[in-house]
Amino acid sequence: MGTPLPRDPIADAQRNWERHGWGDVAAPMAAITAIMRTQQILLARIETVLKPFGLTFARYELLALLSFARSGALPMNKASALLQVHPTSVTNAVDRLEKAALVARSPHPTDGRTTLIELTPEGRTLAKKATAALNAEVFGNSGFGPDDVDHLIRVLGTFRRDAGDFTEE
Amino acid sequence: MGTPLPRDPIADAQRNWERHGWGDVAAPMAAITAIMRTQQILLARIETVLKPFGLTFARYELLALLSFARSGALPMNKASALLQVHPTSVTNAVDRLEKAALVARSPHPTDGRTTLIELTPEGRTLAKKATAALNAEVFGNSGFGPDDVDHLIRVLGTFRRDAGDFTEE
DNA sequence: GCAATATACTAGGACATCCAAGGGTTTGGA
DNA sequence: TCCAAACCCTTGGATGTCCTAGTATATTGC
Known part of the structure; x- marks a missing residue:
């Protein structure tokens, strides 16, 4: 999609949420939106690598x-x-x-x-x-440090288990 | 997608990666796959809520x-x-x-x-x-605790900035 | 043993995303 | 001034995901 934006659109959305009195859910909203966008970026990288195959x-x-x-x-x-x-x-x-x-x-x-x-x-x-x-x-070359990787695996693992993906562990 | 699996398929994939000598990238692979799956779960929840509208x-x-x-x-x-x-x-x-x-x-x-x-x-x-x-x-009701939310916002924010989404901050 | 229920796969349709290409509008350099 | 390059939006095509049926095969229960 194009050039970098001058400001983080998700941080802006979070500020908008807070400004409208939804401060209690602004942070989870931002986290979830960030997950969506991150997935989009990662998928694009993966597809680029796989395309030649x-x-x-x-x-x-x-x-x-x-x-x-x-x-x-x-x-x-x-x-x-x-x-x-x-x-x-x-x-x-x-x-x-x-x-x-x-x-x-x-x-x-x-x-x-x-x-x-x-x-x-x-x-x-x-x-x-x-x-x-x-x-x-x-x-x-994920762009995530080792600590972040461990944290993501743990937090998202708990989330997926709670969401009903699997039972064990 | 039905019933919960008896085991975490992403953890299994990570073990498979390690077993095949790709231990150095097994963890990032698992983290990225977890992000993909989490996005899928969240999107489904959001679409369910929006459907009546x-x-x-x-x-x-x-x-x-x-x-x-x-x-x-x-x-x-x-x-x-x-x-x-x-x-x-x-x-x-x-x-x-x-x-x-x-x-x-x-x-x-x-x-x-x-x-x-x-x-x-x-x-x-x-x-x-x-x-x-x-x-x-x-x-x-995101299922993420406050600390996890903050961590996700920070880690994914850095990732998105490094990926070229935005420049500031 | 046979009918009712459950399971497995596929066909068709609605949506979303991207890419490539085309037509109209603006901008900028010769 | 004026034409080429840049920009904006849309159309058409390829993929992927899901849902809702429909068909075929298994399993269950009476």
Whole structure:
């Protein structure tokens, strides 16, 4: 989107909230808005790195997930649950990955309702390359210090647990 | 997305990263993934609250921005810059808000290229109601403690500044 | 054993975001 | 003065996400 602004728009919003008598929720509003914007920035960086591989983040996440499965295959519903996205989003991603010959659909051996997503050799190779690129260019240069990283993992982990993402830990 | 998982999928991913020799970037990867997922959860909460008002978050943000402008009007390119989204996204939002009679387009008095977005009385009323609902149901119950909120604002603020969102502060 | 319920995937539609390209307006340098 | 470059907005296309059905297969309960 363009040139840097002279002032932080989220800090401005927080001041506006306070000015209108919503001081008690101005700070959480600012924190939440900052999370939204940070996500947008990070996603843009990731997509930029993945583009040369012909991948989007959604497709990469699926490839990476499969690459960690023992057999290199997962039922669609498992993938949907682990990636925490709607089943139709997985269908969409698999459609495109399959068209690119990076994954293949195969019927579940015992449950006729279930479809397995299987990594092809090309898919596995690409996942490895893409992961190396992301590690080098995004995760290795996140812009967060080690203490901030630990704090984010802890605070957001608690938040996600309280939100019902998972139970353990 | 259904039932809670028995284990934190992001913590699992972090372990997988470490197991594959990427221990040096496993933590930032987990932090970034957690930000993505947290954004997803927060967005879903916000959209749920806004739905009864016939608003989406993108449209609400534009209404709120206009409601804080002195004159209740802003050029489209200003809105695009302040909301930090692509100009076409603003066009899209204005199209729908205009159809709902919440904003109106008007020509800029001196610059023929520019279009002003103006809040209608109904738009201003709805923005007020929607803000009250969000404050009560989302920002007032964010799930983040006061210390965490302050920390998030500070850490993500630095991140956004370093990413080129703004210069001051 | 069979009907009712639950589960798994997919098709179609609504929205949002971005990019690329096009048409109109302004600005600025030759 | 005047034309090229810069700027503003919109259209069209690609992706992704979700929701609501609809179809097929499993499981459950009577």
